[in-house]
Structures are given as structure tokens and as C-alpha cells.
Amino acid sequence: MLRIENLCARVEEKEILKGLNLHVKPGEVHAIMGPNGAGKSTLGSVLAGREAFEVTAGSVAFQGKDLLDLDVEARAHLGLFLAFQYPVEIPGVSNMEFLKSSVDAVRKARGKSDLSSVEFMKLAREASKKVKLDQAFLKRGVNEGFSGGEKKRNEILQMMLLEPSLCILDETDSGLDIDALQTVADGVNAMRSPDRSFVVVTHYQRLLDYIVPDYVHVLAGGKIVKSGDKSLAKELEAKGYSWLDGEVA
Amino acid sequence: MGVLQARVLELAAIQNAPAWLSDLRYQGGERFAAASWPTRRTENWKYTSLAALAKKDVAAAHAESVEFNDLAMIDADAYRLVFINGVFSEKHSDALPPQVTTFAAASEEQITVVQRHLGRLADSSEHLFAALSQSVLEQGVLIHVAAGQCLDKPIYLLNYSAGKQACLASTRNLVVLEEGAQAEVFEQFNSDGDEQSNLVASQTEVVIGNNAKFKHYRLNLEREGITHAGGVFVELGRDALYSGFALTKGAVLIRNDYVLTHRGSGAHVELNGVYLPRGKQVVDYHTNIQHCVPHCTSSEVFRGIIGDQAKAVFNGRIHIHQDAQKTLAELSNKNLLTSNKAEVDTKPELEIYADDVRCAHGATVAQLNDESLYYLQSRGIDREQAQIMMSFGFINELIQSVENSDVVEFLMPILADQFGRKESLLQMEADALESL
Numbered sequence A: 001m002l003r004i005e006n007l008c009a010r011v012e013e014k015e016i017l018k019g020l021n022l023h024v025k026p027g028e029v030h031a032i033m034g035p036n037g038a039g040k041s042t043l044g045s046v047l048a049g050r051e052a053f054e055v056t057a058g059s060v061a062f063q064g065k066d067l068l069d070l071d072v073e074a075r076a077h078l079g080l081f082l083a084f085q086y087p088v089e090i091p092g093v094s095n096m097e098f099l100k101s102s103v104d105a106v107r108k109a110r111g112k113s114d115l116s117s118v119e120f121m122k123l124a125r126e127a128s129k130k131v132k133l134d135q136a137f138l139k140r141g142v143n144e145g146f147s148g149g150e151k152k153r154n155e156i157l158q159m160m161l162l163e164p165s166l167c168i169l170d171e172t173d174s175g176l177d178i179d180a181l182q183t184v185a186d187g188v189n190a191m192r193s194p195d196r197s198f199v200v201v202t203h204y205q206r207l208l209d210y211i212v213p214d215y216v217h218v219l220a221g222g223k224i225v226k227s228g229d230k231s232l233a234k235e236l237e238a239k240g241y242s243w244l245d246g247e248v249a
Numbered sequence B: 001m002g003v004l005q006a007r008v009l010e011l012a013a014i015q016n017a018p019a020w021l022s023d024l025r026y027q028g029g030e031r032f033a034a035a036s037w038p039t040r041r042t043e044n045w046k047y048t049s050l051a052a053l054a055k056k057d058v059a060a061a062h063a064e065s066v067e068f069n070d071l072a073m074i075d076a077d078a079y080r081l082v083f084i085n086g087v088f089s090e091k092h093s094d095a096l097p098p099q100v101t102t103f104a105a106a107s108e109e110q111i112t113v114v115q116r117h118l119g120r121l122a123d124s125s126e127h128l129f130a131a132l133s134q135s136v137l138e139q140g141v142l143i144h145v146a147a148g149q150c151l152d153k154p155i156y157l158l159n160y161s162a163g164k165q166a167c168l169a170s171t172r173n174l175v176v177l178e179e180g181a182q183a184e185v186f187e188q189f190n191s192d193g194d195e196q197s198n199l200v201a202s203q204t205e206v207v208i209g210n211n212a213k214f215k216h217y218r219l220n221l222e223r224e225g226i227t228h229a230g231g232v233f234v235e236l237g238r239d240a241l242y243s244g245f246a247l248t249k250g251a252v253l254i255r256n257d258y259v260l261t262h263r264g265s266g267a268h269v270e271l272n273g274v275y276l277p278r279g280k281q282v283v284d285y286h287t288n289i290q291h292c293v294p295h296c297t298s299s300e301v302f303r304g305i306i307g308d309q310a311k312a313v314f315n316g317r318i319h320i321h322q323d324a325q326k327t328l329a330e331l332s333n334k335n336l337l338t339s340n341k342a343e344v345d346t347k348p349e350l351e352i353y354a355d356d357v358r359c360a361h362g363a364t365v366a367q368l369n370d371e372s373l374y375y376l377q378s379r380g381i382d383r384e385q386a387q388i389m390m391s392f393g394f395i396n397e398l399i400q401s402v403e404n405s406d407v408v409e410f411l412m413p414i415l416a417d418q419f420g421r422k423e424s425l426l427q428m429e430a431d432a433l434e435s436l
């Protein structure tokens, strides 16, 4: 599914990823934890293809293709989805139009026909029920005036509609109350399947009680410094990150 | 004296009806004759050249026989008055309520109202095109709503330019709302092809009495060949409300002057506008809000998208006089250039002589936000489509704030066409809105 080898990347002359390796097989759930500023969001941005982030070394293969060679939209067409840590507000562009355009674009790239607006509306309604986002939000501008939690629900809604094969969730849990956390986790769990993988970036072990990972990695100083199973998350919760300092260096 | 100026004065000299407007015509003619043609050094015309217009020849306004089958119109229950090349067309117009009359059909009482107000706000000693239209004064509409009354439907003034010849289409509209009265007016301007090259100089004066409310939509939808030099002149009494929306697609030159004056405290002006010139079109909005008394508010938002080699001018003046304490005035103008040959001159002009006021203003030339583009692309939408969606959104934000939903529905397909957007998406939005 995803093979990241020795990935190095920088933004504005600042080296952030310094030789990161990560292999994700179909159906697996990987959690990535790590201190603030470690480069977790940077990894997501590099994988999604954000322009400001420059890859200086290494390679990323996704579905057998050279991911780094593709445009942002082509990566989405191929099945990569990033749930943003900070989803942007785009006033004036209706959420509905945005969702329909993206679903159409991704379906087209996969050789499927456009959905009729009635078919699409049905899907959008079902998905918004699942993430407990009132349908009125479909009419609003993209994320316009949404609360933090509503933005995160809208991200999960998009993930459901686009049916990606690799979902990267960047701190989707931060700022959510327990109910919202449960909703997000239910959405993710319902989508788990043998050919869909997840990379869940989180600060807190809490989310991992709901979305149980196959592997847990610690990202610090721009690389994965420790990997283990879900018990590693508990250990991190108890001890913090400082005991790993030796391994960062 | 240029061709146009000379020609207009010829037309003015032979205009003799209606007789009761002859004094105003005479005054307008004198002032227009005395006016020196603006150059780039003339304060009000710094950014827009009138050199080509000076050489333009125009014929007297005359009515063409026109059918409107394929003209897009606002689908609203309204009283419609149609002017073709500036001449009232009874055939195309609805029967009018007693509060509305053409100048030609005005009663004694209505004549008195016109004589009292016409040209009072559209000062022909100061505004070149107010003088021009006053010099040939003939065609016009009076909307006079008595105290406490509310017009039961909007008044729809449809101005159509047609035919091979370039005419001078110059109507005058006068709205007088007595204390507590209410009215809503649509002004729409169209032309029947890119070749049609009328000079449209339509001036609208609005007297809003104490506690009265006026909603006003002025939509310049003319095609390529038109030159439009229009004006909207508004006076607000105590606790009055003016709520205006302006839209211009663009043509040879579309210039609109808005002059709004607060004369009674507690009044509010809301003025929003959108301009979308492309090709070699030029759009010029000059707005001027005069706060003469305390405790008034004004909020003004204009946005433009300028493409190709087009040009836009936005000059937004706010004048807060010494007595106008506790004024609250906001002005925002944002522009999006979608080509490196497109041009915009934007200038907020603040003159503040009172000390206890709040005044916020901003004028920017913006780029599409990179982060938003990236967000749309990360969902599979290609860059070009993402740019179109975002440009549309930039304008749509203002359109959606238009209070009258018939106007919104009318404007959506026009905008969609302008942005090359798929009609199906609009349909979906409409369906969705209904089903939600």
C-alpha cells in the first residue's frame, strides 16, 4: 500500500523530516505519536503533496506508483486522503458543491460515471447522519463558521464519500469531546476493511482506545524513533516522550 | 467642444416636451454647455479616460420595436416598466399602481413632486452626466409613496438598448418616500448584442423620509459595446434605511456614481456591489457617503474579479462632517486579478472631521488563497476547477447576502455563465436547497 523510505523534507530552508521510514500494508492501522513540532503534520503534507514542502531525499511508493511524482489531485484520485489538522474555511463555495465536485472528480479518475444530484444527495445525507453533522451544514460555505468539532466531522464525512484506500488522520481527535470522539472513531471503524489502511496521527492514547491500531510509532526529530504494538501507546501515555530522548539523538 | 457635447446640446435645443420640465432642461443645458470635458487631471475621472467618449456621435433616443422573448428577467411579482433606448414602452409595461407614473402621464400633484425634487440631489453643476441628462430631460419615472404606505410589489425598471444606431438613452428616476414609507426597486440594463453602442446615462434620485425604507438593486448587464454613465443620488432622513446592491459585468465603459447623504440621525446605508469585467471592458464605481449628522451608520462592501486586459476602478469616499459624532462607517473593497494584464485602481478616501467616530476601511488586491486551493485539490478537484470555484465563491459570498431571493436566483445563472460553471451544479444546489 504505502512504502516510505528515508524520507527527508524541508520547509522554508528548515529540515523537518530526516530519514523517515514507514511501511503500511493493506488493512493495517498505524498510529503515529510524538511531541509537538516533531514533523507529524509535515509528513501528512508531504504525502498529500503540499507545494511548500520540499522533498530533499528518499522515496514514497503508493499503490506501486511513485507518489512524489504526482499532482495533489492525482494523489487523491489514486486513493490517498488526508484529514486536515486545521481544515480551511472557504466562504462562498457551498459545502455541497465542494463535496459533489470532489466525488465526481475522484469517480471520474476511477472510471466511474458522475452521480446524479439525487443519488449524491442521498449519499451525502446518509454520511452526514453517520458523523452527526446536521444537514444544514451541507448548505453552508465549506467549513464556514464551523466549530472545531464540526470541521473534524466534515473531514470524516468527506472521507466516507471519497472512499479512499489510505486515510491519514492528522490529530482528528484534538479538540473533540468524548461524544464527538466516539462518532469519529465509529466512522473510521465502519470504514475499516482488508484493503483500506489508516495512518492515525494523535497526541493522545485516548483515541486509540476507540480506534485500535495494529502498530504504534513514535515520530520525534523528523524520524520514527520507536515502533511497537498498541501497548507502546500506553507506555507513552504513562512516561511521556522524554525517556525516548536517547533514541532521538 | 467635442462631438458628443455638441451633439447633446443640439438634441437639448430641440427637446420641448414635456413643457413643465423646460426650466430644468434649460438649466441642465446651460451647465452642460459650460462644463469642460474631463481629462485625467479631473479629480473624479483620474483613472478612467473619457477621450473616446468625447468623440462619440449619438442620435436622439428612439424606440425600436423589440421583442424580449429571450431576455433573462427577474422572475418576481413586480410592476414592470420597460424603456427601450431610453423611451418608455407602454406595450411592454404593466399597468401601474397610483404611486408610480411616467413623467409624461404625471398628474398635477405628481408634477409638483417632480419639480420640487428632480435635480436637487443629482447636482448638475457638479456631475457631468447629471447635467447631460438634465439637458435633454424628457423620459422618466416618479415613484412617490405616501407616509406610512408600503408598495405591495417591487418596481422593475428594465432598460434595453437596441438597434444599429447609437442613441442617447437617458432616463431619470425619482423616488420619494414620505415618512415611514417603503419601496423596493430593481433597475436592470441590457443591450441586444455586442455591436449595440448606446450611451446610457440613467440617473436615479432617491429621497428617503424619516423612518422610511428603500431597497435598491442596480444591475448593469449590458453587452460589450455600451457606454454607461449612471448615477444614484440618495438622501436619508432620520432613522431611514437605504439598502443597495450593484452589479456590473462590463462593457466599453460602465461608470456608476453613488452619492448618499445622511441628513437625519439614526439612519443606515448598506451598499454592496460586484463587478466582473473581462476582455477589454472597463468598470468604474465611484461611491461617496456623506455623514452630515450624528449617530448614523454605513456599511459598504464591493468585490471585483478582473480578467484578461480588463480594468476596474473603485473609489470609495466617506466624508464624516464635524457634527457627525458617533458615526460608524465601514468600507471594504477586494479585488481579484485573474490575468497579469488585468488592472485595478482602488482607493478608499476618508475625510473625518468628527472625533468620536468608528471608521474601518480596507482596499486590497487579493490572490486566490493557496491553502484553500490545496485543500480543494487534496479532494481530487483539479487546480483549474478549484480556481473557478474559489473565484465564484469570492463573489457568491456577496450575492448570497442579497435579501431578495428572486434577485439571487436571477443572478446565479448569469454568474455561472461568467465563470463557465456547470449548470448541473446549480441545479443540484437548487434541488438541495428545496429538499433541506
Ligand SMILES: Nc1ncnc2c1ncn2[C@@H]1O[C@H](COP(=O)(O)OP(=O)(O)O)[C@@H](O)[C@H]1O
Pocket: A011, A012, A014, A016, A034, A035, A036, A037, A038, A039, A040, A041, A042, A043, A052
Ligand atoms: N509552513 C511552515 N513554514 C515554516 N515552518 C513550518 C511550516 N510548517 C511547519 N513548520 C515547522 O516544522 C516543524 C514541524 O511541524 P509539524 O509538522 O506541524 O509538527 P507536528 O505536527 O508534529 O506538531 C515545526 O517546527 C514547525 O514550526
Ligand SMILES: [Mg+2]
Pocket: A040, A041, A042, A085, A171
Ligand atoms: Mg501537527
